[in-house]
Amino acid sequence: xxxxxxxxxxxxxxxxxxxxxxxxxxxxxxxxxxxxxxxxxxxxxxxxxxxxxxxxxxxxxxxxxxxxxxxxxxxxxxxxxxxxxxxxxxxxxxxxxxxxxxxxxxxxxxxxxxxxxxxxxxxxxxxxxxxxxxxxxxxxxxxxxxxxxxxxxxxxxxxxxxxxxxxxxxxxxxxxxxxxxxxxxxxxxxxxxxxxxxxxxxxxxxxxxxxxxxxxxxxxxxxxxxxxxxxxxxxxxxxxxxxxxxxxxxxxxxxxxxxxxxxxxxxxxxxxxxxxxxxxxxxxxxxxxxxxxxxxxxxxxx
Amino acid sequence: xxxxxxxxxxxxxxxxxxxxxxxxxxxxxxxxxxxxxxxxxxxxxxxxxxxxxxxxxxxxxxxxxxxxxxxxxxxxxxxxxxxxxxxxxxxxxxxxxxxxxxxxxxxxxxxxxxxxxxxxxxxxxxxxxxxxxxxxxxxxxxxxxxxxxxxxxxxxxxxxxxxxxxxxxxxxxxxxxxxxxxxxxxxxxxxxxxxxxxxxxxxxxxxxxxxxxxxxxxxxxxxxxxxxxxxxxxxxxxxxxxxxxxxxxxxxxxxxxxxxxxxxxxxxxxxxxxxxxxxxxxxxxxxxxxxxxxxxxxxxxx
Numbered sequence: 266x267x268x269x270x271x272x273x274x275x276x277x278x279x280x281x282x283x284x285x286x287x288x289x290x291x292x293x294x295x296x297x298x299x300x301x302x303x304x305x306x307x308x309x310x311x312x313x314x315x316x317x318x319x320x321x322x323x324x325x326x327x328x329x330x331x332x333x334x335x336x337x338x339x340x341x342x343x344x345x346x347x348x349x350x351x352x353x354x355x356x357x358x359x360x361x362x363x364x365x366x367x368x369x370x371x372x373x374x375x376x377x378x379x380x381x382x383x384x385x386x387x388x389x390x391x392x393x394x395x396x397x398x399x400x401x402x403x404x405x406x407x408x409x410x411x412x413x414x415x416x417x418x419x420x421x422x423x424x425x426x427x428x429x430x431x432x433x434x435x436x437x438x439x440x441x442x443x444x445x446x447x448x449x450x451x452x453x454x455x456x457x458x459x460x461x462x463x464x465x466x467x468x469x470x471x472x473x474x475x476x477x478x479x480x481x482x483x484x485x486x487x488x489x490x491x492x493x494x495x496x497x498x499x500x501x502x503x504x505x506x507x508x509x510x511x512x513x514x515x516x517x518x519x520x521x522x523x524x525x526x527x528x529x530x531x532x533x534x535x536x537x538x539x540x541x542x543x544x545x546x547x548x549x550x551x552x553x554x555x556x557x558x559x560x561x562x563x564x565x566x567x
Numbered sequence: 568x569x570x571x572x573x574x575x576x577x578x579x580x581x582x583x584x585x586x587x588x589x590x591x592x593x594x595x596x597x598x599x600x601x602x603x604x605x606x607x608x609x610x611x612x613x614x615x616x617x618x619x620x621x622x623x624x625x626x627x628x629x630x631x632x633x634x635x636x637x638x639x640x641x642x643x644x645x646x647x648x649x650x651x652x653x654x655x656x657x658x659x660x661x662x663x664x665x666x667x668x669x670x671x672x673x674x675x676x677x678x679x680x681x682x683x684x685x686x687x688x689x690x691x692x693x694x695x696x697x698x699x700x701x702x703x704x705x706x707x708x709x710x711x712x713x714x715x716x717x718x719x720x721x722x723x724x725x726x727x728x729x730x731x732x733x734x735x736x737x738x739x740x741x742x743x744x745x746x747x748x749x750x751x752x753x754x755x756x757x758x759x760x761x762x763x764x765x766x767x768x769x770x771x772x773x774x775x776x777x778x779x780x781x782x783x784x785x786x787x788x789x790x791x792x793x794x795x796x797x798x799x800x801x802x803x804x805x806x807x808x809x810x811x812x813x814x815x816x817x818x819x820x821x822x823x824x825x826x827x828x829x830x831x832x833x834x835x836x837x838x839x840x841x842x843x844x845x846x847x848x849x850x851x852x853x854x855x856x857x858x859x860x861x862x863x864x865x866x867x868x869x
Contacts, residue, residue: 333830348830395720407795414714418697418797419831426794426828428732428787444828485730492728493709493795495720526728526746528635528650529721 268324270562271313272554275299275330275359276376277351277403281551282309284316284323288387288545288552292320302357310366317367325370326363327557329379329550332406334359336374336421344373350443372561376400377408378415379553380543384500385410386556388544393497397490398543399424400503401483405450409496425450429485436461436478453482455505471510480511484518487540491519491527502543516540570626572864573615574856577601577632577661578678579653579705583853584611586618586625590689590847590854594622604659612668619669627672628665629859631681631852634708636661638676638723646675652745674863678702678852679710680717682845684862685855686802687712690846695799699792700845701726703785704805707752711798727752731787738763738780755784757807773812782813786820789842793821793829804845818842 269292274281279298285291293316297308317323333349335342344360360373374382381398384390390398390410397409397416407424409416416422431440431447438461440447441454451457458466462475469475487499505511516536523532531539543549571594576583581600587593597614601607619625635651637644646662662675676684683700686692692700692712699711699718709726711718718724733742733749740763742749743756753759760768764777771777789801807813818838825834833841845851 411713411718411720412716416713416797418713419793419799419833420797420829422797423794423829427791428824430730430732444826445824489729489791490795491721492725493792495718495722495724497721522730522747524746527722527725531721 269320270555270558271316271323271326272551272558273309273326273328273330274376274379274550274554275328276550277331277349280305280309282312283551283555284313284320285555287555288548291551292316294551299351301353302362303353306359306362310363313367323367323369323558325372325558325561326367327379327554327559327561328359328363328371328373329376329554329557330359330373331404332375333420333423334373334375336378336417344371370561372557374415374557375406375408375421376550376553377406378421379408379557380502380545380549381409381500381553382415382556382560383545383549383553384543386559387552388549389500389541390498390544395494396496396498396500397424397494398500398502398549399486399490401453401455401501401505402503403455405454405486405503407490409494411494424486424490425454427486427489429482429489449482449486453479453486453505458505466505467507471508476508476510477514479505480514480518483511484515484522487515487519488522491523491532495527497531498538499540500543501540502547502549506542512540512542571622572857572860573618573625573628574853574860575611575628575630575632576678576681576852576856577630578852579633579651582607582611584614585853585857586615586622587857589857590850593853594618596853601653603655604664605655608661608664612665615669625669625671625860627674627860627863628669629681629856629861629863630661630665630673630675631678631856631859632661632675633706634677635722635725636675636677638680638719646673672863674859676717676859677708677710677723678855679708680723681710681855681859682804682847682851683711683802683855684717684858685847685851686845688858688861689854690851691802691843692800692846697796698798698800698802699726699796700802700804700851701788701792702805703755703757703803703807705757707756707788707805709792711796713796726788726792727756729788729791731784731791751784751788755781755788755807760807768807769809773810778810778812779816781807782816782820785813786817786824789817789821790824793825793834797829799833800840801842802845802851803842804849804851808844814842814844 283294394413405425440451442451585596707727742753744753
């Protein structure tokens, strides 16, 4: 029997589980709502048990998860979701639950680090060693590879929570982050758009001023990340980025914000290739989980 | 004869050149003003020629330089200062000038990456793989190691130029950055303090409100870097940080800014060990140049 990977895109709203080897080869996939950890993990384990019976034992499992979480293999809480407000999930031992069901290596990382690794392996970041992947949706998060390795450090980045300039006269909305009010996520995630404009973001027409303001905040975030990290490319995914009018607005505002200071022709001449959507589209998450699984199989982490 | 390194701390105001092997063993050191590239490089080459006659050929040279610069060995402009407004230095081939005088490996990087490497080798970042070094002085810059390697990416970080919240009512000073006005550097470097308060920063008494405002902006910068990079430690050097009252103010404001979101005991319980001055004090720059030279000798880069 051929050897295949299992991947879990563990989101706060839904789980996507799949088995396969890469973008051209997904054998089976299922999606279900994220409810309690017990119920959600039962569905997860059931799916991979069924697939193992069909295709033989999986080589490894990759988990690209919502957080905050502990991705450090040496830590006593490695593999845990840590301080999430999501009921039942705080201090949940995600890797432990999988390891007690399957005797195969498991790699566990943030959804955005997983998506970044998937983009590196098969998508818009092939051949790069330093780039970031941002998701703009219900939350805002960022991950990436620096010097060819996934970003961890003390814990893992929380790029959505950077403080930003906020012109209260132009935009009196206070921001919706329970921790920081008007951080990037508080000003620019999907729920912030809905609260500010009184309707769901996807129902706002393309020429509504909401999109210019949204691009303004996202561009401020990108200028921050460019100055701090000097990425070779920025990939932007997530529900809010499904709006095609956002990319040109963001690119134009990033150029204005940097004002020629970072002198790279990739930015000044080719910004269309510098700030891009995911090469894997909406499959970046689950394919990222495959890429994590591949890493587990290669390195024997688990 | 023993084999020793040469180190150049190339600042916009002064050059410090030294030969030796580490913090306990600096054989000779000289300091002179940064004038034209021709004159400055002549003095540099003269110093190292004299030291080579005395101690034998140097093993390698490390250069920790002001920028922006090109630190990518594969690039056609590797070793150049690039877009500096400093007269005569834009597009100056720094490594070329050294290599035509000395047939030894040269490693060339930013002053802050050099200082970070020195702190990793002998100072406050020993044993860490992901941390940043910030300098707060005439300019504001940052570098560091991520996953054990110096930060480069597209070019190199320009951490001083991140956009920040600016309460114009509380602080009507517009900011002094010629590119961005009120970016971190524009609001919080030494010249910004002098312009805002009408006297040089070092002449302001310790209880002057200037220091609280300065700590406010620096803490906003640190919250940004913590969310974006998740460093294991932040080292803050440079002239402005010579003011001992700043560290406690900054630490307190960083805790307030993060508001418990990043749940690491190193931040929540031990912030005195998380935000620290350089272990090498004011010698971080020149010892960082030694650390770069050591790297050149090890890797054969040059």
